[in-house]
Amino acid sequence: MGKLVFNSELCTGCRACELACSFKHERLFSPHLARIRVVRVDEEGIDVPTGCEQCEVAACIAVCPVRAIYVDPETDGVIIDYDRCIGCKECMTACPFGAVHYNRAKGIFYKCDLCGGDPECVKWCVTGGVQYITDLDTVLQLKRTKTAERALRSIAEGASAAGAAAKGGGV
Amino acid sequence: MIVVAFNYGGYAGKILQVNLSTGKITKVPLTKEQVELYLGGRGYDAKILFDNMPPNVQPLSKNSILCLSTGPLTGLLGPTTGRVNVAARSPLTGIYGNSNAGTNWGPELKYAGYDGLVITGKAKNPSYIAIEDESVQILPAKNLWGEGVYETTLALQEQHNGFETRVAACGPAAERGLLYGSVIFDLWDAAGRSGMGTVMASKNLKAVAVTGSGSLEVAQPDRYYDVVCDGWSGILNEPGFKMGEHQALGTAVCVGWGNAQGWLPTRNFRESVFEFADDISGEEFRDKFSIKDSPVPGGRACMSCPNRCKRFGKIDSGPYAGTRGNIEFEGVAAFGSKCGVRNLEAVFHAFMLANDYGMDCVTTGNMIATFMELNEEGKLSAKLAAEIDDDGMELKFGNERAMVEMVHRIANQQGELGKLGALGAWRALTKLGGQKLAEKYTSAVKGMDTIACDPRASKGFGFTFAIASRGSDHLRTHPVFEMIKLPDGVAKEMFGSAEASTLKGYGGKVEMVLYHEELAAVTDSIGSCRFMHASYYTQYPIPELLNKYRKRPRPAKDIHSVKYHDWVSAATGMKISYEKLFEIGRRIVMLERAINTQYGVRRKDDRLPRRFVEEPLPSGPAKGQKFDKKQFESMLDKYYAKRGWDKKTGLIKKQMLDKLGMDDVKKILEKRKLLGK
Numbered sequence: 001m002g003k004l005v006f007n008s009e010l011c012t013g014c015r016a017c018e019l020a021c022s023f024k025h026e027r028l029f030s031p032h033l034a035r036i037r038v039v040r041v042d043e044e045g046i047d048v049p050t051g052c053e054q055c056e057v058a059a060c061i062a063v064c065p066v067r068a069i070y071v072d073p074e075t076d077g078v079i080i081d082y083d084r085c086i087g088c089k090e091c092m093t094a095c096p097f098g099a100v101h102y103n104r105a106k107g108i109f110y111k112c113d114l115c116g117g118d119p120e121c122v123k124w125c126v127t128g129g130v131q132y133i134t135d136l137d138t139v140l141q142l143k144r145t146k147t148a149e150r151a152l153r154s155i156a157e158g159a160s161a162a163g164a165a166a167k168g169g170g171v
Numbered sequence: 172m173i174v175v176a177f178n179y180g181g182y183a184g185k186i187l188q189v190n191l192s193t194g195k196i197t198k199v200p201l202t203k204e205q206v207e208l209y210l211g212g213r214g215y216d217a218k219i220l221f222d223n224m225p226p227n228v229q230p231l232s233k234n235s236i237l238c239l240s241t242g243p244l245t246g247l248l249g250p251t252t253g254r255v256n257v258a259a260r261s262p263l264t265g266i267y268g269n270s271n272a273g274t275n276w277g278p279e280l281k282y283a284g285y286d287g288l289v290i291t292g293k294a295k296n297p298s299y300i301a302i303e304d305e306s307v308q309i310l311p312a313k314n315l316w317g318e319g320v321y322e323t324t325l326a327l328q329e330q331h332n333g334f335e336t337r338v339a340a341c342g343p344a345a346e347r348g349l350l351y352g353s354v355i356f357d358l359w360d361a362a363g364r365s366g367m368g369t370v371m372a373s374k375n376l377k378a379v380a381v382t383g384s385g386s387l388e389v390a391q392p393d394r395y396y397d398v399v400c401d402g403w404s405g406i407l408n409e410p411g412f413k414m415g416e417h418q419a420l421g422t423a424v425c426v427g428w429g430n431a432q433g434w435l436p437t438r439n440f441r442e443s444v445f446e447f448a449d450d451i452s453g454e455e456f457r458d459k460f461s462i463k464d465s466p467v468p469g470g471r472a473c474m475s476c477p478n479r480c481k482r483f484g485k486i487d488s489g490p491y492a493g494t495r496g497n498i499e500f501e502g503v504a505a506f507g508s509k510c511g512v513r514n515l516e517a518v519f520h521a522f523m524l525a526n527d528y529g530m531d532c533v534t535t536g537n538m539i540a541t542f543m544e545l546n547e548e549g550k551l552s553a554k555l556a557a558e559i560d561d562d563g564m565e566l567k568f569g570n571e572r573a574m575v576e577m578v579h580r581i582a583n584q585q586g587e588l589g590k591l592g593a594l595g596a597w598r599a600l601t602k603l604g605g606q607k608l609a610e611k612y613t614s615a616v617k618g619m620d621t622i623a624c625d626p627r628a629s630k631g632f633g634f635t636f637a638i639a640s641r642g643s644d645h646l647r648t649h650p651v652f653e654m655i656k657l658p659d660g661v662a663k664e665m666f667g668s669a670e671a672s673t674l675k676g677y678g679g680k681v682e683m684v685l686y687h688e689e690l691a692a693v694t695d696s697i698g699s700c701r702f703m704h705a706s707y708y709t710q711y712p713i714p715e716l717l718n719k720y721r722k723r724p725r726p727a728k729d730i731h732s733v734k735y736h737d738w739v740s741a742a743t744g745m746k747i748s749y750e751k752l753f754e755i756g757r758r759i760v761m762l763e764r765a766i767n768t769q770y771g772v773r774r775k776d777d778r779l780p781r782r783f784v785e786e787p788l789p790s791g792p793a794k795g796q797k798f799d800k801k802q803f804e805s806m807l808d809k810y811y812a813k814r815g816w817d818k819k820t821g822l823i824k825k826q827m828l829d830k831l832g833m834d835d836v837k838k839i840l841e842k843r844k845l846l847g848k
Binding site for chain 2: 010012013014015016019020022023026027028029030031032033039040041042043045046047104124126127
């Protein structure tokens with residue numbers, strides 16, 4: 001079970017992940033060709049890394065009319081088979097995260113393939129804004145800790161603990 | 172068939188020229204010859220200005236040229252490569268002006284397919300340029316004219332591609348003719364100094380919005396990848412970086428650092444230690460204003476930078492509620508210690524106001540501090556002092572309300588003080604009381620005032636201020652080397668004297684400045700930041716030398732350094748050796764000098780403000796020190812001799828230009844009778 005975990009609280013917006021990704025896959029430097037993208041929201045001082053969440057019930061798989069998208073049994077990554085893809089754009093419009101991209105030059109759709117279980121973006125992330133976690137229990141445990149931390153903080157700030165916990169939290 | 176006009180890697184390959192008078196948009200291929208000699212960014216900009224702008228063209232006339240350029244390494248994953256260079260003739264100083272910012276705008280311009288943007292002419296009505304890959308449009312900006320940088324940027328993001336639109340904008344202060352307007356990228360990243368925003372506004376150009384979807388290719392991908400990995404490892408393993416202070420607090424860490432070392436300018440350079448430095452420190456900012464949830468509080472990075480030196484913060488309540496933005500050291504010192512203000516909220520607010528008005532925070536802070544000192548010493552006429560005196564806003568050091576009010580007045584040119592303030596300290600005081608008054612009370616060299624470092628306490632910085640090509644400034648050189656105590660052996664091997672890595676000494680300082688000046692010219696031109704070559708000293712051969720003088724040296728394979736020459740070679744495919752890199756740096760320094768000699772810069776202009784030579788520091792670790800006049804003159808002699816400039820006049824000698832292969836420059840200088848003997 002492999003998954004990239006995106007954490008906007010840790011991301012500094014340096015976008016090294018984008019360029020490392022595009023270089024690894026295309027040998028070119030271009031955020032536009034990256035499978036991972038960081039949305040910089042300057043006015044709030046926040047940077048939000050986005051990419052494929054490797055959904056269990058993946059919208060892209062469900063809508064693909066030619067079954068070009070499948071789950072790699074080794075990594076659990078959701079993969080596009082370029083030989084089957086007919087370029088209908090259904091997966092792109094169905095993905096709730098904007099994680100399926102279109103390469104105009106090659107005329108293909110592409111998405112994160114977890115680099116076969118050794119994601120390049122993670123190697124370049126200095127702060128841990130994007131992490132690769134193979135053990136889902138770890139994710140859950142981290143999530144729970146994070147949620148508890150938020151609740152504690154908001155008690156310290158005088159707000160309702162339940163309200164803060166309900167907002168959830170990143171890892 | 173596609174004709175390849177340009178075959179070096181790394182570059183986008185063309186320059187975008189926009190003539191705002193005629194509306195003509197041209198895409199010109201870069202020439203091989205020019206990038207071989209000047210690389211890109213700062214170097215290439217200087218060449219464009221030298222070749223295309225006769226010396227009689229005034230900074231704010233429609234014939235002036237404004238360049239916004241990137242370098243061959245911009246946007247290619249190398250550490251700290253989010254830089255963009257802005258150059259024009261400065262309205263503040265009348266000489267060569269240029270400023271550099273770390274941002275996402277520069278890389279975006281390259282992804283859109285352009286290495287640089289050259290703007291000429293003047294639009295009939297307020298306009299902005301919208302670039303989306305091949306599509307370049309000049310669009311009306313009537314609704315944006317008069318708006319702050321913040322509103323302008325957000326409006327243009329909304330109008331174009333949302334958060335993915337990068338915006339460079341000038342502010343309303345620049346529109347009204349303040350001489351030190353800045354160009355602000357992505358809301359808070361300023362190319363602040365020397366009035367580049369004023370040049371932009373004088374062309375009726377409010378903003379440049381860019382989105383790019385192209386890609387960049389390097390010449391030797393595998394080698395390039397290795398060099399870049401080495402560069403990142405160099406920073407991540409550098410002891411200073413690992414120590415974590417800079418990571419945790421950003422450049423604001425320098426408040427505490429400068430105060431402890433005794434070079435934090437206080438009350439318009441009267442002193443160099445600020446008794447309330449703790450109140451305006453990086454720690455204070457983090458605790459009060461940073462977003463609390465993050466383990467790297469408020470830390471934000473430019474493109475591809477592990478250093479994340481920007482600090483984002485917000486003020487939620489109180490008189491300055493609503494203030495938000497990224498801070499850095501210079502602005503905090505300018506409105507904090509220089510004005511004697513200890514309330515960080517007021518400092519933050521004034522800083523962000525200056526940012527939104529689009530004015531250089533350093534010059535603004537200096538201007539207000541100068542007014543405060545003049546008033547305290549009774550040098551302001553009663554009429555002028557009374558302008559702001561009512562309601563407890565007396566212009567005195569430490570009066571935060573007066574400071575904030577002055578930012579508004581200067582930006583809006585309200586009242587006599589506001590009008591004077593918009594001229595910058597040197598011109599304002601010259602107007603008020605002649606050159607003598609300006610010499611006594613301002614920290615200006617060549618018309619631009621000094622940043623937050625006292626030259627009496629740091630001799631290398633001091634010398635830099637005197638010779639910097641854009642007026643008093645550290646970034647042309649940035650010899651932080653003297654602020655970090657390194658093993659004597661390293662200083663000796665690099666610059667011939669152990670004193671080079673001390674603040675107080677004069678020994679080895681000229682060599683140190685020469686080295687840093689050339690390297691700075693190169694790094695500005697390739698598009699990387701000062702933090703790698705000065706501050707962290709991760710560039711070859713310093714990590715190697717440090718290891719050599721370690722008690723227990725580590726194996727060579729564990730030593731990582733940034734090898735700029737390899738880096739540029741692998742990216743572009745040019746063959747650049749370590750020595751050749753410095754030759755390029757020397758050439759750029761020489762070209763900027765050539766431009767300046769055309770504007771009348773001579774030896775008399777390479778000087779230090781009187782205060783630093785005559786008044787010893789009254790307190791702190793550097794108490795009693797001043798910049799010795801004799802030492803200064805002999806350092807200048809030595810510097811000129813090494814640079815190949817005429818000792819008496821400061822003009823460039825012919826032989827030096829021959830040596831650097833600058834025939835075209837030589838011919839023009841010869842024609843204008845500007846060569847040294």
